[in-house]
Amino acid sequence: MIEIRHLRKVFDDDTIPLKDIDITINDGDVIAVIGPSGTGKSTLLRCINMLTEPTSGSIIVDGQDITARGCNLNEIRKKMGMVFQSFNLFGHLTIIENIMNPQITLLGRSRQEAYDKAMYLLKQVGLASKVFAYPEELSGGQQQRIAIARTLAMDPDIILFDEPTSALDPSMIGEVQSVIKMLAKSGRTMMIVTHEMDFARKISNRVLFMYDGYILEEGTPKEIFEHPKNEITKRFIQRLSSLTYRIKSADFDMEAMNDELSAYGEKLLIEAVRLTKLSLAFEEIVMNNIVPNTEGEPDVLVKVEYSEKMDILTMMVYYKGEVFDVHSSDSTLFLDLLAEPTTECKAEELEGDALGYEHMIAIKFKWAEEA
């Protein structure tokens, strides 16, 4: 069990990545730490094994305060594994030595014991064929799996993962995540800092949302991802999946929305052409037709979603009042757009919507025609 009390870290340049952190890590916990960049997630993790020395506060590991002077950190660290973003395998040693040497030097195991353990773990992470390879000869995903095996070989009580997949090609993230998932299922205590929300949700039993040096919200994956209480958490969770706009006046600021759209597109690598199409469709459907046709104050909800896997950009428009048939538009530009084979449009009637919307129009923009 690790208890963290009033942990605070001030760097030399006066930035304060951790302001006041209080948390208890129980045995068997799989904790995902999420939050925007630069909010102290990695610093928290590095403080737990004292790679970064906290300015004040205490970290109590099994009853022993490891921030106290004279604490034998080397002994504590042997029980805490750490997996780094940049793998940090020892470049001058073969894979087998990377896993064997720490066991021999630090745990006093015999060479044979260390070898057997290493081979067992290499098989587990699926890299038993790379025994004599050097780290630089392996892909990032393979290196990270070796790094996990190296950590496991020390039989740690807890494993700290510092953004284990951030430095990997998208194609390699899966292999590393599946190894971590396997560990999570085996009941090990783990703490993972990650930007992969899906992954965090699937493997953890506790999620910490960190913001500005504090733990802003804590709960089960379901609580944090589906029903976040705090407004900042909510915005963070949602922004990652979609953009949402509620148009309640005819003076809606389209400029601001376009700026946000292009930032969203940049982040998710969506081509400008598709975003322009989306913007055109929005203007024609919402601003030129639905809003002017509404009696009194308009109330339109627009959601923009992008699915990376399918490579489809979707805009959903929820509205009340008179039904608008997209094909009745008098803009030839918009009609041409609708006629394109990569555009797919469909209208639906809604019943019993929580917010009282009656109709929905969904337009999907694909990149290329399906073969």
Next chain:
Amino acid sequence: MKKLFLILIVAFAIPLSVFSASEFTTIEDLNGHDIGVQTAVLYEELIMDRVPNTTFQYYTMPNDMILALTSGKVDAYLIEEVSFGVQKKNHPELTVIEEPAGYINATCIIGENEKQDRLLSELNQFIADSWENGLLDELYDYWIADFDPVNDTCDVGNFTGENGVITVAVEGGYEPFSFISNGHISGFDVDFICRFARAYGYTPEFFEVPFEAIAPGVESGKYDIGMNIVVSAERNETGTLSDVYYTTPIRLVILGDEESDLTFFQQLEQSFEKTFFRENRWKLFVGGAGITLLITVTSIIVGTLLGFVVYMLCRKGNVIINKITNFFLWLIHGMPTVLLLMILYYIVFGSSSLSGTWVSVVGFSLMFACSMIDMLRVGCNAIGKGQFEASRALGYSENQSFFKIILPQAAQHFLPIYRNEVVTLIKETSVVGYIAVLDLTKISDLVRSRTYEAFFPLILTAIMYFVLTAILTRIVRLVEDGIDTKRRKKEKILKGIQEEE
């Protein structure tokens, strides 16, 4: 192949250079032409007014001026008549302008130390007595007027030494005043001081020092007596000089018409015999190479260890130690090697009895330690912080991390530089002649000054440096390969382990 060809061209060019008939008959004829002069003898002051447009070229060794003259680098050079007499024997093509450039009076300079007053009065008394009883004239006739470079010797033993040792700085490559003959120091200056020492109960110890270093060395108290100091106003201000012990005219040497009647191959053969076999001179070369090797190897070992220890102290992050180290790095790196050695020899160890060889070892060890610190810094910084963090996170202690993880990787980065530093060091040691160390280069200088031959001493010395360099770099390379983990065989990695099937 191309290099060999170049060397051959040089080899043939030296003896083949064509001697043209002289166009100079008076000193004024030389106005506007280059004139060679030995550094620090100040003969140029004698004729400067008469040849206002002349550029003077300075040479450390008198015999280098012969080469400069025959190869056309200068049109004349200034030298004492006595030395010219010796040179003329070996180089019949040399001649002089009839009018002497002037006369010089030579004295001894007495060291600034507690023996000074006593030595000065004793030496002046001895000089006065020797003029009186004709000893100085006798010596002048024996060594100078009637010099026989092969057979003339002097007694350099039989000292009673009841009044202690006196250290004497002589040029060592300056016939007939001081030169190496049959492996021993000999010459007019040497004979004169030996007689003085016997008369006054001293045991002289001779140091071969370049001319320009004699006066500074003596003034700093390093040597008790420096020989063959030409009297000038400036010298009298700073140094304590004895009375004049010889006077001789200064000559301007130019090329005459005489040519050697030996064939090219005879010349070459004679040159080879003179350089290596006459007086067993090859032994000098072997000794010089030994000294160079001693200085190099000791400095590498001491420097490496010292650099490593200082780096480890700096690594702990102590601000004061780092500041001091950086200051010394800046100081030592920013100084020419010769200067560092001279400062160590004349100032830092000025009053100690540490020999030039060991002062060189100290100097080069310091220099190598500085390079070592730099190499370790660069090498270890090249290893990412991640390696260190990963090992600490596993539970390695600070020292374990350094020795097991960081250093083996850093070594791969800095050992190639280390190899270059070793080569640089070997070459740099060639300046130790400045502080009276008889290393390979200095020996080559001394032999050249005796034989008046440049080709074989220079080429042989170059070859010996090549061989030394090759041996030492080979050793470093073996170490490099030995610690390169990537060269290991699979069997070695899994030594003593029962592999799974």
